[in-house]
Each structure stands twice: as C-alpha cells, then as structure tokens.
Amino acid sequence: MKENNLTILSKVLLVIVGLLFIGSLFVPMWRIELDAPQYPEGLMLQLHANKIGGDVDIINGLNHYIGMATLHTENFFEFTILPYVFGTFAFISLILVFINNRKAVFGFLITFVLFVILSGIDFYRWNYEYGHNLDPNAAIKVPGMAYQPPLIGYKQLLNFGAYSIPDIGGWMLTGAGILLFVVVLKEFKFKKSI
Amino acid sequence: MKNKFVKAILVIVLGSALFTSCKPKNSGDAVSGDAAQRVYVAPGKYDEFYNFVSGGFSGQMSVYGLPSGRMLKVVPIFSQDPESGWGFSEETKPMLNTSEGFIPWDDQHHLELSQTNGEVDGRWIFANANNTPRIARVDLKRFKTAEIIELPNSAGNHSSPFITENTEYVVAGTRFGVPGDYENGDVPINTYKENFKGHISFIKVDKESGKMDLSFQLRLPGVNFDLSHAGKGKSHGWFFFTCYNSEQANTLLEVNASQRDKDFIMAVNWKKAEEYIKAGKGKIEKTKYAHNTWNDETHTGTSVIKDEVLVLDAMAMKDICYLMPCPKSPHGCDVDPTGEYIVGSGKLAALIPVFSFDKMINAIGKKDYEGDYEGIPVLKYNSVLHGEVQKPGLGPLHTEFDGKGNAYTTFFVSSEVVKWDIKTLKVLDRVPTYYSVGHLCIPGGDSKKPFGKYLIAYNKITKDRYLPTGPELTQSAQLYDISGDKMQLLLDFPTIGEPHYAQAAPADLIRNNGQLKIYDIKKNNHPRVAKGEKETKVVREGNKVHVYMTMVRSHFSPDNIEGIKVGDDVYFHITNLEQDWDVPHGFSIRRAQTAELLIMPGETSTLNWKPTKVGIVPFYCTDFCSALHQEMSGYIRVSPAGSNVPLSYSLGTNLPASSTK
Ligand SMILES: [Cu+2]
Numbered sequence: 009m010k011e012n013n014l015t016i017l018s019k020v021l022l023v024i025v026g027l028l029f030i031g032s033l034f035v036p037m038w039r040i041e042l043d044a045p046q047y048p049e050g051l052m053l054q055l056h057a058n059k060i061g062g063d064v065d066i067i068n069g070l071n072h073y074i075g076m077a078t079l080h081t082e083n084f085f086e087f088t089i090l091p092y093v094f095g096t097f098a099f100i101s102l103i104l105v106f107i108n109n110r111k112a113v114f115g116f117l118i119t120f121v122l123f124v125i126l127s128g129i130d131f132y133r134w135n136y137e138y139g140h141n142l143d144p145n146a147a148i149k150v151p152g153m154a155y156q157p158p159l160i161g162y163k164q165l166l167n168f169g170a171y172s173i174p175d176i177g178g179w180m181l182t183g184a185g186i187l188l189f190v191v192v193l194k195e196f197k198f199k200k201s202i
Numbered sequence: 203m204k205n206k207f208v209k210a211i212l213v214i215v216l217g218s219a220l221f222t223s224c225k226p227k228n229s230g231d232a233v234s235g236d237a238a239q240r241v242y243v244a245p246g247k248y249d250e251f252y253n254f255v256s257g258g259f260s261g262q263m264s265v266y267g268l269p270s271g272r273m274l275k276v277v278p279i280f281s282q283d284p285e286s287g288w289g290f291s292e293e294t295k296p297m298l299n300t301s302e303g304f305i306p307w308d309d310q311h312h313l314e315l316s317q318t319n320g321e322v323d324g325r326w327i328f329a330n331a332n333n334t335p336r337i338a339r340v341d342l343k344r345f346k347t348a349e350i351i352e353l354p355n356s357a358g359n360h361s362s363p364f365i366t367e368n369t370e371y372v373v374a375g376t377r378f379g380v381p382g383d384y385e386n387g388d389v390p391i392n393t394y395k396e397n398f399k400g401h402i403s404f405i406k407v408d409k410e411s412g413k414m415d416l417s418f419q420l421r422l423p424g425v426n427f428d429l430s431h432a433g434k435g436k437s438h439g440w441f442f443f444t445c446y447n448s449e450q451a452n453t454l455l456e457v458n459a460s461q462r463d464k465d466f467i468m469a470v471n472w473k474k475a476e477e478y479i480k481a482g483k484g485k486i487e488k489t490k491y492a493h494n495t496w497n498d499e500t501h502t503g504t505s506v507i508k509d510e511v512l513v514l515d516a517m518a519m520k521d522i523c524y525l526m527p528c529p530k531s532p533h534g535c536d537v538d539p540t541g542e543y544i545v546g547s548g549k550l551a552a553l554i555p556v557f558s559f560d561k562m563i564n565a566i567g568k569k570d571y572e573g574d575y576e577g578i579p580v581l582k583y584n585s586v587l588h589g590e591v592q593k594p595g596l597g598p599l600h601t602e603f604d605g606k607g608n609a610y611t612t613f614f615v616s617s618e619v620v621k622w623d624i625k626t627l628k629v630l631d632r633v634p635t636y637y638s639v640g641h642l643c644i645p646g647g648d649s650k651k652p653f654g655k656y657l658i659a660y661n662k663i664t665k666d667r668y669l670p671t672g673p674e675l676t677q678s679a680q681l682y683d684i685s686g687d688k689m690q691l692l693l694d695f696p697t698i699g700e701p702h703y704a705q706a707a708p709a710d711l712i713r714n715n716g717q718l719k720i721y722d723i724k725k726n727n728h729p730r731v732a733k734g735e736k737e738t739k740v741v742r743e744g745n746k747v748h749v750y751m752t753m754v755r756s757h758f759s760p761d762n763i764e765g766i767k768v769g770d771d772v773y774f775h776i777t778n779l780e781q782d783w784d785v786p787h788g789f790s791i792r793r794a795q796t797a798e799l800l801i802m803p804g805e806t807s808t809l810n811w812k813p814t815k816v817g818i819v820p821f822y823c824t825d826f827c828s829a830l831h832q833e834m835s836g837y838i839r840v841s842p843a844g845s846n847v848p849l850s851y852s853l854g855t856n857l858p859a860s861s862t863k
Pocket of ligand 1 (some may be wrong): 337754755756786788816823825826827828831834
C-alpha cells in the first residue's frame with residue numbers, strides 16, 4: 009500500500025497540471041497562420057476550447073473563391089464539449105492528489121494520451137472535410153487541388169502559406185502532458201529503488 | 203548716328219558680359235552627389251515624416267512622405283471630390299453647407315497641426331478656407347474632415363488657422379475689412395474708413411473631442427490681417443498678427459496700401475480678452491454662420507446654422523491689443539521656439555525686424571507709446587525691437603526655426619532661403635530656390651520643439667523644373683537637408699494646387715495615434731445601414747425609392763432591381779460589409795449626374811440618382827477589390843413614368859418575369 013503513495017513533489021506537480029488545464033480554457037489552443045503577398049500583416053485562425061477566433065470573417069470571405077464552406081463556431085460540437093473535458097481533467101488532476109495513488113496517475117496519463125490522439129484524428133478529419141468538400145460552383149478551380157491545412161507544420165495552399173501550430177493553450181496542455189509523464193516516470197522508476 | 207550705333211553695341215556687349223559673369227548660381231547646380239541616396243526610401247520602407255501641404259485653389263490638403271516626396275493622399279476638405287464622393291454623397295453634402303447655401307470649392311492656404319504643451323501631438327490638423335471664411339478640422343486617425351465652421355463678419359480668411367500652444371484656440375483674422383454682418387453693409391465703398399471693420403475670431407477647441415466652437419470675436423480697425431502665430435512659453439497668452447493696408451485704402455491697393463513706411467504687427471492679449479468676456483463686456487450680435495460636424499458612428503455630416511456671435515470691441519478696451527510698427531507691408535509673423543522673438547517680414551522691406559517679447563511687455567508697462575491707431579496703442583519701434591537682420595535678401599516672407607537657435611527665412615524676390623542666428627541676427631547661410639519661394643516648412647518648425655533635419659520650400663513658379671504640361675505647370679516643392687551647417691538641396695517634388703503653408707511631423711507620431719483601419723460595422727449607426735445581406739431591401743415612398751444595399755467581395759446585394767420609374771428620386775444607401783483593411787468598394791451608376799462613391803470597410807454612404815431614360819442601367823464597383831472585381835456589378839430596370847412594373851429586387855435568384863407594361 010505504502011509504495012503506491014505519491015511524493016510531495018508529485019503532488020505539487022499534479023496541482024500545477026490541474027492549473028494548466030484550467031488555464032488552457034481561457035487562451036487559444038491552436039493557431040493556423042496564413043500569409044500571402046496581399047496580406048503582409050498575415051491572417052490568423054485561433055481555435056479556443058469553446059470557439060473559433062481570429063480573422064474568421066476575413067478568411068471565410070477569401071475561402072468563398074475556392075468554394076470552401078464557411079467556418080462557424082456553432083457548427084462544431086467539439087466547442088461545446090471541450091471546456092467540460094478540460095474542466096474534468098483539471099478536476100481529476102487535483103483529486104489525484106487526495107487519491108494519492110500512483111497507478112491512478114498512470115491511468116490518467118494513458119487517458120490523456122488517448123484524448124490527444126483522438127483530438128488529432130478529429131482535427132485531421134475536419135481539415136480533410138473542409139479542404140476537400142468544395143462547392144462545385146466555386147469561382148476558382150485548380151484541378152486536383154485540395155485546401156487541407158497541415159495537421160501541424162507548414163504547407164503552401166495556392167498563394168497562401170498555412171502554418172499550423174499550438175497556441176498558448178496548446179503549449180499549456182503539452183506542458184501538462186509532460187508533467188504527468190514526469191510524475192509517472194518518477195513514481196515508477198525511482199521510488200521503487202529508494 | 204554711326205557712332206551712337208557702335209556705342210549701343212558696345213553697351214550691349216559689355217552689359218551682357220557683366221551679366222553673364224555675375225549670373226547667380228542656379229539652384230539646379232546646388233545638388234550634391236549623394237542627394238538621391240538621401241531621399242531614397244527603399245521598397246517596403248517608410249518615410250520619416252508626414253508632410254501635410256495646403257492645396258491652395260484646389261481646396262484640399264495633400265499628404266506627402268519625406269524625404270521621398272511621394273504623394274500619399276489628397277484629403278478632400280473644402281472642394282467636392284468626385285473620386286471619393288466627398289460633397290456628392292448625401293452624408294457629406296452638409297459638410298460644405300454655409301450661411302449662403304452649398305459652396306463646393308474654396309482656396310485653402312494654411313494648415314496647423316494640433317499641439318500639446320507647444321509640441322505637435324498628431325491628433326488633428328486645422329485648415330483654413332480663404333474665400334468663404336471657414337476653418338476645418340481634419341481627424342488624423344481617419345485622415346478625414348471631421349468639422350467645418352464658417353466665420354461671420356469676415357472676408358478673406360487669411361491669417362488662420364493658427365493655434366495656441368495647447369490648442370485652446372484656433373484663431374482666424376479677416377484679410378479684407380468689411381462692415382460686420384450686424385451692421386448695414388449697403389454703404390459706399392469709399393466710406394471704408396468709417397464703415398469697414400476687421401474681425402478676429404477665436405475658436406475654442408475641446409481638449410478631448412477636438413470639437414470647435416466660435417467662442418468670441420474681436421472688433422478691430424479695418425486693416426488687412428495677413429498672417430499670425432501664437433505666442434508660446436513665456437508669451438503664451440498672446441497672439442501676433444501682421445497687418446497691412448494701415449492706410450485703409452479701398453482702391454489700387456498696390457500703390458495706396460504701400461504708402462506708409464511701416465504697417466503693424468498686432469499683439470493680442472487673449473487671456474485679457476477672456477477676462478473682459480467673463481466680465482460681460484462682450485456683446486451678442488446677430489449674424490448667420492454654418493457649423494458642420496461629422497459623426498463617425500452615423501457616417502453622416504450635420505449642418506447647423508447659428509445666428510449669434512459674441513463680439514468684443516477691442517478698440518474700446520485699450521489693453522487687449524497693441525500695435526508694433528513693422529516695416530513695409532509685413533507678411534509672415536513667426537514666433538521662435540522660446541516664445542521670446544517675433545519675426546516680422548515686410549514683403550517690400552530689405553531687412554528683417556525681430557521683436558522681443560520681453561521688451562514689448564516692458565514697453566507696455568511703461569506706456570511707451572508713439573500714439574494710437576483708432577484707439578489701439580502703438581508702441582515705439584525702438585522700444586520693442588530686438589534688432590534687424592541687415593541685408594538678408596529681397597522680399598522676406600516667412601520664417602521657421604530648427605530649435606537650435608537658427609531661423610530660416612524665405613525671400614520671394616531674390617528666390618532663396620536664408621539661415622540666420624536669432625540672437626546675433628547674423629546671416630549664416632543662404633541657398634537658392636527656384637523661383638519665387640513662398641512659405642517654407644520645417645517639421646515642427648513653428649512649435650516649441652522643432653524636429654529640424656529637413657526644410658521644404660514651396661515655390662510659386664515652376665518653369666523648367668519638370669516636364670512641361672502646357673501653359674500650366676505642376677506646382678512644386680523643394681526639399682533641403684538642414685542638419686549640417688550648410689543647407690543642402692536634395693529634391694524637387696510636385697504638389698497639387700498651389701502649395702502655401704505646410705506642416706510636418708514624425709511619421710510614428712501620426713501612425714501610432716490610434717490610426718483607424720476599418721469602421722467597426724457593429725458601431726455603424728447610420729439610420730439606413732444594412733448590416734448584412736439579410737437586411738437589404740428596396741422601399742418606395744411616393745416617388746422616392748430607398749435602396750438599402752450591401753457590398754462585399756465580389757457582389758452587391760441586391761444586384762437586380764426592377765420597378766424603378768423615370769422621374770423617381772432614388773437613394774442608394776450602401777454599406778460596405780468588409781471588415782478587412784484596405785478593402786473599400788466603389789459604386790457607380792451609368793450616367794450618374796453626380797459622382798461615384800468610395801465606401802470604406804464598415805461604412806455606409808448614400809448616392810442620389812434620378813433616372814431620366816427608360817432602359818436597363820448597369821451599376822458596378824469602381825475600386826478594384828478582388829479577382830472577381832469585374833464581376834461586381836448589377837442591373838436596374840428603369841420603366842416609363844406611370845408604369846406598373848412592381849418594385850422587386852433579388853440576388854442570385856431570378857424572380858418570375860414581371861409584367862412588361
Ligand atoms: Cu468591389
């Protein structure tokens with residue numbers, strides 16, 4: 009029983025993980041930066057836990073040339089769920105301090121990793137959907153061209169360069185994941201030997 | 203006979219030899235080798251300064267970048283502008299209203315940037331209209347005319363718009379003496395001396411909003427007020443005006459107004475005037491003047507006609523105004539950055555008198571008068587004089603300062619700029635200008651904190667500087683580097699209209715003043731706005747038809763309108779739905795009798811159109827807005843008067859064919 013308990017440091021880290029989850033609710037998680045010669049100042053799409061932000065209207069206006077569907081927060085069920093998911097994650101992180109069980113922490117890390125993989129698949133699916141499902145009456149048609157932004161990294165889409173990367177919230181979640189991993193690593197690897 | 207002929211030849215030969223050997227050096231020769239490099243602003247880089255230049259008879263203001271001399275924009279102020287629809291759209295028409303109705307042009311001479319603590323603050327720029335006395339305020343967040351106020355009791359609004367060091371007041375002195383609006387103006391012209399008066403207006407400026415209000419006017423003798431500048435620092439609270447025609451001539455002024463050896467610089471103690479106003483010494487007089495204001499949320503101008511003005515008889519008060527004798531028809535009146543020295547420039551004088559504020563205060567204290575002029579004390583020339591710049595050149599006009607103790611004066615007759623030391627009055631340097639220079643401008647050069655570095659001379663004649671364009675040549679400016687001991691010519695650049703005075707400020711001061719990129723459509727409170735395509739409609743009210751239209755890349759909504767009849771009075775209220783910087787759209791209708799409209803993102807603007815012919819009338823976007831700009835168009839069907847074609851409108855769907863009769 010005793011070897012399943014958490015060290016003080018791990019508990020502190022778990023609290024930080026919980027705070028990171030809460031914090032990520034208030035800042036954008038992901039950003040897609042677009043730049044083109046006629047937009048020297050660049051355009052930005054920001055995905056928050058609960059909404060799409062940034063230059064959505066301008067991007068929607070531009071996308072109509074190629075027949076891409078317009079983006080609206082209300083068309084994505086994800087934005088109604090994600091705040092609860094992160095809220096729950098934050099709650100679990102804090103509760104784990106009291107549960108005080110390293111196996112439970114390990115379980116949580118697995119859950120989080122699965123969640124990240126699922127989110128990645130979901131994000132890819134949406135990108136694919138928007139980039140391929142084009143209005144046949146669109147003004148500009150380039151044979152064989154799809155406008156799917158990259159899952160992560162850079163891709164040229166016609167005259168636009170699209171750069172898809174985590175935003176502050178995304179980095180906070182990454183940090184939470186790393187901290188969880190550190191806790192698990194520490195608890196399972198070093199604790200036994202002591 | 204023969205002898206005389208030989209003599210004459212000899213005289214001509216000798217004379218021309220003498221003339222060629224003394225030929226002054228041409229300003230074209232004065233360009234140094236690396237001048238091009240010093241005015242070159244590479245692609246993607248910005249200029250260091252904004253230069254705001256009066257448009258003279260064009261009635262507008264133009265904006266240039268320095269040192270490149272590239273023209274950036276023409277801001278419509280006092281003249282209609284078909285390019286943007288200024289003065290043509292229903293919203294802007296009230297801005298050009300006056301007590302005598304719509305006046306769509308003017309003669310714009312001077313500009314003054316707003317100041318805080320005597321330093322340029324980059325918020326607004328004020329402009330005068332010389333012909334129909336008016337003062338405008340241009341908002342530098344939008345580069346748009348925000349307010350125009352007409353001035354009663356004035357004619358030839360020349361010595362304006364000059365401001366006090368915290369933009370407390372904009373002043374405007376009348377150039378022509380005329381009977382006040384509240385007096386009988388139907389008098390013989392040769393009764394000038396009895397019946398003609400001069401009025402100086404003090405316009406209060408609201409600290410926050412910039413809103414102007416004609417606070418009071420000073421009633422003065424009928425002299426011609428030419429130019430002015432406010433005191434600063436120690437002389438804050440005073441205003442200085444040059445006066446000519448102290449002879450009070452009313453005919454052949456070129457002779458009759460040049461009789462006296464000295465005219466005046468009038469010093470006005472405006473703080474004293476304020477006290478008298480507070481004490482109830484002013485008199486409310488009947489008049490009529492227009493006050494036009496632009497509302498940024500309704501995108502609409504409103505014109506109000508006011509009918510009263512507070513007038514203070516400065517001749518009866520004895521201690522508001524003082525006259526300082528100034529040689530020969532003084533023109534420019536410039537106060538140095540410390541506020542101590544007042545430079546008067548006599549157009550016909552061969553020297554520059556420099557007055558001392560301290561000496562003036564002293565002389566006033568001692569009542570050191572040589573007499574009075576229609577009730578206004580005249581101070582003794584030698585008691586107020588700091589000194590004279592000897593042999594500076596011919597025809598001094600205007601002076602600006604570099605903040606390092608130097609003054610720079612333009613000479614109209616000898617076509618040059620002369621640099622001299624304010625304290626010692628020694629001439630330090632001179633450079634030729636081409637031809638007949640008028641005003642000059644140093645960035646911040648009439649403020650407490652000049653930015654130095656450049657000097658721009660605005661020239662009156664342009665022969666052989668640019669490719670000729672028929673009898674009328676482009677107007678022109680010359681840029682000099684004044685950062686060293688010697689002035690150096692860098693560049694000629696053309697301007698619009700006739701450039702008079704100009705102002706300049708560091709680019710960042712203007713760029714970072716909260717500059718507007720778009721109008722927020724959520725804050726658009728135009729009474730006939732359509733904030734989305736769903737709100738577009740066409741409504742008939744008798745023979746008036748209101749079209750609530752939107753524009754977005756790359757279509758209008760609606761784009762098919764039927765049921766308009768010959769004799770209708772159609773108003774297109776068009777909203778640009780874009781919220782993206784630099785995506786204006788244009789709107790034009792075939793054979794529109796007025797102009798097109800240029801509508802900024804988030805803005806609503808109205809064009810009135812009266813169809814006179816039966817047929818199909820296309821309309822289209824005039825400002826290239828996207829790859830599909832050419833497709834941004836629509837059709838209006840105009841039926842005969844009395845036709846029963848129903849009013850209909852659509853976008854994207856063809857409605858069932860309407861009845862044809
Ligand atoms: Cu357009």
